[in-house]
Amino acid sequence: MTLTAEPAAADSPDLPKLDAEPKASLRLVLVVVGLLALVVALAAVHVVQGTATVGFGDLWAWVTGGASEQASAVIVDSRLPRVAAGVVVGIALGAAGCVMQSISRNMLASPDTLAVNAGAFLALTAAATVGLPGILLGDLVLAFIGGLAAAAVVFGLAGTDYGTVRLVLAGTVVAMVLMSLATTLIILNPMEARGIQAWESGVVSQNGFDGVRLMAPVVVACLVVLMFYARRLDVMVLGDDAARSLGVPVRQTQLVVLVLAVVLSAAAVTLTGPIGFVGLAAPALVRLAAPVVPGLHRHRVLVLVSGLAGVAIVLAADVLIRAVVGAQRAVEVPTGVVTSLLGAMVLVWFAYRLRASRLDDASNALDVRGLGAKHPWVLVVVLSVVLFALCVAAVLIGDRMFLLGDLVNWATGQAGPIVTNVMGARVPRVVAALLAGVALAVAGTAIQGVTRNPLADPTIIGVAGGASVGAVVVVTLVPLASFWALAGASGVGALVAATIVFGLSARGGFATDRLVLVGVGVSFAAKAIVSLLIVTTDPWNASKALTWLGGSTYGRSYEHLVPLMIAIVVLVPAVMVGYRYLDLLSIDEDTPRVLGVRPGPARLMLLTCAVLLTATAVAAIGLVAFVGLVAPHAARSLVGRRHLRVIPVAALLGAILLVLADLLGRTVAAPTQLPAGLLAALVGAPYFFWLLHKSRRKA
Structure with missing residues (x-):
């Protein structure tokens, strides 16, 4: 391109x-x-x-x-x-x-x-x-x-x-x-x-x-x-x-x-x-x-x-x-x-x-042959087991270590006060990472499919940045606002950013260069606005705002996760139901019309789901990069490009990646805790570099 x-x-x-x-x-x-x-x-x-x-x-x-x-x-x-x-x-x-x-x-x-x-x-x-x-x-x-x-x-x-x-x-x-x-x-x-x-x-x-x-x-x-x-x-x-x-x-x-x-x-x-x-x-x-x-x-x-x-x-x-x-x-x-x-x-x-075209003119970069396409549901079961084992490990491992029996006692209400207090703080964090990983992965899958863009990601294209602006506005200006207000403001910010990015990128059919470039510009603008909000408001609120920017699960409780839970329950099935639209839209602009599908309404519905999933994830744990990019790519490499298979596999991979990042953030430098978003960036960036290197043009 x-x-x-x-x-x-x-x-x-x-x-x-x-x-x-x-x-x-x-x-x-x-x-x-x-x-x-x-x-x-x-x-x-x-x-x-x-x-x-x-x-x-x-x-x-x-x-x-x-x-x-x-x-x-x-x-x-x-x-x-x-x-x-x-x-x-x-x-x-x-x-x-x-x-x-x-x-x-x-x-x-x-x-x-x-x-x-x-x-x-x-x-x-x-x-x-x-x-x-x-x-x-x-x-x-x-x-x-x-x-x-x-x-x-x-x-x-x-x-x-x-x-x-x-x-x-x-x-x-x-x-x-x-x-x-x-x-x-x-x-x-x-x-x-x-x-x-x-x-x-x-x-x-x-x-x-x-x-x-x-x-x-x-x-x-x-x-x-x-x-x-x-x-x-x-x-x-x-x-x-x-x-x-x-x-x-x-x-x-x-x-x-x-x-x-x-x-x-x-x-x-x-x-x-x-x-x-x-x-x-x-x-x-x-x-x-x-x-x-x-x-x-x-x-x-x-x-x-x-x-x-x-x-x-x-x-x-x-x-x-x-x-x-x-x-x-x-x-x-x-x-x-x-x-x-x-x-x-x-x-x-x-x-x-500027005039723009796609990164891969010779072939559709989303068209890959999955290694596990013959037995996709076996792969889903295996990934589910891996995710469950990782969640159990994340609950047991931390600055204070527990045994599996302690977890059983806590689950049955028979644990002592120390185990109860630690588990009461640690389990919601693991659940937050799991849910946010699912939301970001499904959002990335939908955005990549709709825009036919292999490098689209809610963070890279600015949607997550817009959500962070909305969240930080509420955190810094109305510190006592409810979490529902925070989630609503995050959604408004994400919708504004998405309108700018997708509106400007639609000219020329979501060309990769233009979409990524507009998204990067919106991301930088969002970061600057957030920095300005933080340094010009009460410094006691600044530390709270910085929590969102790092992508941290610290201090999460179940009440903070209710909007994200509702979004996943409603929007992930909606994206699953629209898997045929994703399959058609990811091919070209003419195939859906030939088969009686109007690309405009289908694209709007799927992008709206992706934006709202991103917004609720940002409101829950803050800004996390690369999960929405890495998980869909890895899923397609395993099960092919059919979205009926890609969506559940991507969701599981996103959850695994973010739970692992949160676990590493809590343990590698304990008692100091590193935000999960930083660890996710360090884990996901090498995969992004590999994708970029793989698709680069030869002289």
């Missing part, structure tokens, strides 16, 4: 030289001057915003040398380091995203979508939690190693066809796994990781100029080297073969430029944390202006202008935060929350505007 944009006129190699186009030169100068003026204006506003009162008059007095000692101290010691950090980080991320897009020929490539920022953050988190020296340049080296390793994994998974959204999809999932690992380290080392979690979304505030003084020369040096490679990047726009024929060492250039981009990203992460999507939005917006600003496509100009645009985005995001929530509360709001929202909108906009 490919995703391409209409070629911009400014990308043509036959354009006249810049000095032969006076109008083009003037237009380019106006763009640069305009951006510089915008940056200066934003910097001025940025300086006068804060908890201490400093106005434009004080700023002008400081510039002219007549400011008071107190105003000068505030400007120099607090405000200017913040502005300087925004400038350094904006230039670094804008330039890094620009050259990443060039070497991959993918307008959606960036330090975020290629997992560079996540790899750098994981390396720094690991260093902080194990007690490595915190020298800033040492941090830069660690961040560089982590970012480069992450980028290597992403390019390895994506294959040689860099121009497709496969690169973005691989990077997004790698980033998800790396951030899960970082979160796990933070949970296991809470004292050593103090401050890291707030830094995770990117914070521009600085304590003096020390960090800026160390990172600025690194950024400048990388930009200087990139200028020497600018002409090669211009030629490489023509394609690898044409570039080689003109004497450009393509692979060597790509490797050197990638290393420089990773160094720029690592410097930004080291200074402020991973500020999201500046490296995507800044160069993408600049490239959109290239058709009307001839000469802007030349990399010596494009890289620098993208850096300026990055500065404008970072400063504008920080100014907007302080203008909306106030200076005092803005201290707690990461700058990356606003830039992530911008990046999510850019992703969705590109997905809607």
Whole structure:
């Protein structure tokens, strides 16, 4: 599958030289001057915003040398380091995203979508939690190693066809796994990781100029080297073969430029944390202006202008935060929350505007030959026995171990107070994991069948993210609301997200690229909104909200599971009844019509069931990734593509996966408990990578 944009006129190699186009030169100068003026204006506003009162008059007095000692101290010691950090980080991320897009020929490539920022953050988190020296340049080296390793994994998974959204999809999932690992380290080392979690979304505030003084020369040096490679990047726009024929060492250039981009990203992460999507939005917006600003496509100009645009985005995001929530509360709001929202909108906009097709044009990726298709119900019995045995083990194993006799005594009402209390807390958690695994697996099966998309998952395509927004709104704003209100809000959030994702993706018949890309954008937007809700509300409610985001069964009781139980009892049979519709819809768009089935109503009914199952699962235990992806695929590999067999097998596999994840989360680091969602991501991600590697295109 490919995703391409209409070629911009400014990308043509036959354009006249810049000095032969006076109008083009003037237009380019106006763009640069305009951006510089915008940056200066934003910097001025940025300086006068804060908890201490400093106005434009004080700023002008400081510039002219007549400011008071107190105003000068505030400007120099607090405000200017913040502005300087925004400038350094904006230039670094804008330039890094620009050259990443060039070497991959993918307008959606960036330090975020290629997992560079996540790899750098994981390396720094690991260093902080194990007690490595915190020298800033040492941090830069660690961040560089982590970012480069992450980028290597992403390019390895994506294959040689860099121009497709496969690169973005691989990077997004790698980033998800790396951030899960970082979160796990933070949970296991809470004292050593103090401050890291707030830094995770990117914070521009600085304590003096020390960090800026160390990172600025690194950024400048990388930009200087990139200028020497600018002409090669211009030629490489023509394609690898044409570039080689003109004497450009393509692979060597790509490797050197990638290393420089990773160094720029690592410097930004080291200074402020991973500020999201500046490296995507800044160069993408600049490239959109290239058709009307001839000469802007030349990399010596494009890289620098993208850096300026990055500065404008970072400063504008920080100014907007302080203008909306106030200076005092803005201290707690990461700058990356606003830039992530911008990046999510850019992703969705590109997905809607660009042409897309499927990952597998040669064959339907859902059409597999199941290994257990001859005896499917024997497999169901075996999986049921495995699930029962796993549930028994999950009840007996934990920070306090029990014997099978203790379970029997508890079940018959003859257990002592210790066994009764522990079992009363542990059994509902096992039941919650089992039910949520069933719901997410059946939802994933329905979504993959209806959209004919082998990579669809309630989490990846944003439905679960929308549900989490609804749940966290209730948790943070109405902490005493009933669980039914929580489930209802989660359902509304999921329906809104599903309407956006499926509505935009329906154009072109749910093409894989567009569906996944819109879903990823909605997921990022949902995460940013949730982060904003958490940091701007009562901190006592924040810990409760974070429980949903980690996918934890901690503190679940039977009353919390009633909406999920009802959803499973009503909606899973409804999906089972519609198995013939799923069989037909998963083939193509014409077969159902030929057989008298209207695709629209059938698709709406099945997607509604999937969305409500996802919403109730998120309301019950929070955000859990990959269960809805892995379970349906594994089921099809066992029993074939007929959904009468796939649905029950997928449900059992989903329950097994989540119960196992919850068991591991409660035991591997006891008494510390890891959220089941993190363990499920670590278990499910390798399977996703295998699917992506299996379906990637050959050169």
